[in-house]
Amino acid sequence: MAYALAAAIARGRQDVILVPYDTQADRIELFKRDFPRVEGAAHPRQTVEETRLCVAAVKPQVLPRALQDLGETRGLLVSIAAGVPLAKLQGYCPLARFIRVMPNTPALVGEMTGAFTPGLGVSAEDRELAAGLLQCAGPLIEVEESLMDGVTGLSGSGPAFFARLAQGFIDAGRELGLEESDARLLTLQTMKGTAALLLERGYSCEALISMVSSPGGTTLAGREILEASDAGEVIRRTVLRAAARSRELGGE
Ligand SMILES: NC(=O)c1ccc[n+]([C@@H]2O[C@H](COP(=O)([O-])OP(=O)(O)OC[C@H]3O[C@@H](n4cnc5c(N)ncnc54)[C@H](OP(=O)(O)O)[C@@H]3O)[C@@H](O)[C@H]2O)c1
Structure with missing residues (x-):
């Protein structure tokens, strides 16, 4: 995730100098190789002492250690760890x-989405700085902290769920005789085009479904199978389980 965010910031904000730190030095070299303005840090403390904003992009399980390595900082810190509440972060x-x-x-290709919640003492200027940088990767919404586990289950884990659905379409295309690469292109461009249509025209999902469903046509025939199944319920339970895991991680 650190690399994905850095890639988006490097693309969108040429004025920003990135100061990466990783426990493995070769990962810092990767940043230096791929982005134009990088000054790698020799110690984590450098990342807060020499920057206006520091992103802690480590697994929730290693976050306490990583934050303790920053010392008694008064800096502006962004945590992207799934499930870890602000109160816990503040404790570190x-x-x-x-x-x-x-x-x-999808931050890797400038198509991220997600949400943020500012903690205690965060000024309007801090908020603007963080949103301005992170939104180089895509739109973020501001939410109450109580909604962050839901956002994690929906859009944080969402790319994996959509990819699983895409695999089902690709497999069906293969069964119908298409080459893998053709089935993949048709599936993924259909996903992307559907999302673009919904986002850019503001159609509801129901309106778009009706638009594609001619009486007696192919879409209606397919929908008979889809809507007689419990696919919607499975997706709902999948997202709710991911959100519940986010809550569990916060308590660990
Ligand atoms: N992956 C996603 O789709 C996604 C989506 C939303 C949010 N997130 C959140 O993003 C965070 C990072 O996830 P990720 O998938 O990018 O994790 P990751 O691949 O494990 O990347 C974290 C990097 O930090 C390094 N590291 C470990 N301890 C460190 C320390 N004390 N100081 C500095 N660097 C340290 C790790 O090295 P080692 O490999 O040697 O440990 C690794 O290179 C997680 O908290 C996750 O919840 C992830």
């Missing part, structure tokens, strides 16, 4: 100002 670095963010991996 009591003097810091925290913003909790839930991004997603």
Whole structure:
């Protein structure tokens, strides 16, 4: 995720200098190789002492250690860790100002979405700085912290769920005789085009479904199978389970 966010910021904001730190030095080299303005840090503390905003992009399980390595910082810290609440973050670095963010991996191609919640002491200027940088990767919404587990289950984990659905379409295309690469293109461009139509024209999902469903046609025939199944319920339970896991991670 750190690489994905850095890629988007490097693309969108040429004025920004990135100061990456990783426990493995070769990962810092990767940033230096791929982005134009990078000054790798020798110690994690450098990432808060020499920057206006520091993103902690480590697994929730290693976050306490990573934050403790930053020392008694008063800096502006962004946590992207799934499930870890602001109160807990503040406990690791009591003097810091925290913003909790839930991004997603489409950040790699500038198509991220997600949400953020500012913690105690975060100023309007801090919020603007963080949103301005992170939104290089795609739109973020501001939500109450109580909604962050839901955002994690929906858009944080969502790319994996959509990819699983896409695999089903690709497999069906193969069964119908299409080459793998053709089935993949038709599936993925259909997903992308559907999303673009819904986003850009503002249609409801129901309106779009009706538009594609001619009486007696192919879509209606397919929908008879889809809508007689429990696919909608399975998707609902999938997202709710991911959100519940986010809550569990916060308690661990
Ligand atoms: N992946 C997603 O789709 C996604 C989506 C939304 C949010 N998130 C959140 O993003 C965070 C990062 O996830 P990720 O998938 O990018 O994790 P990741 O692939 O494990 O990347 C974290 C990097 O930080 C390094 N690291 C470990 N301890 C460190 C320390 N003390 N100081 C500095 N660097 C350290 C890790 O090295 P080692 O490999 O040697 O441990 C690794 O290179 C997680 O909290 C996750 O909940 C992820």
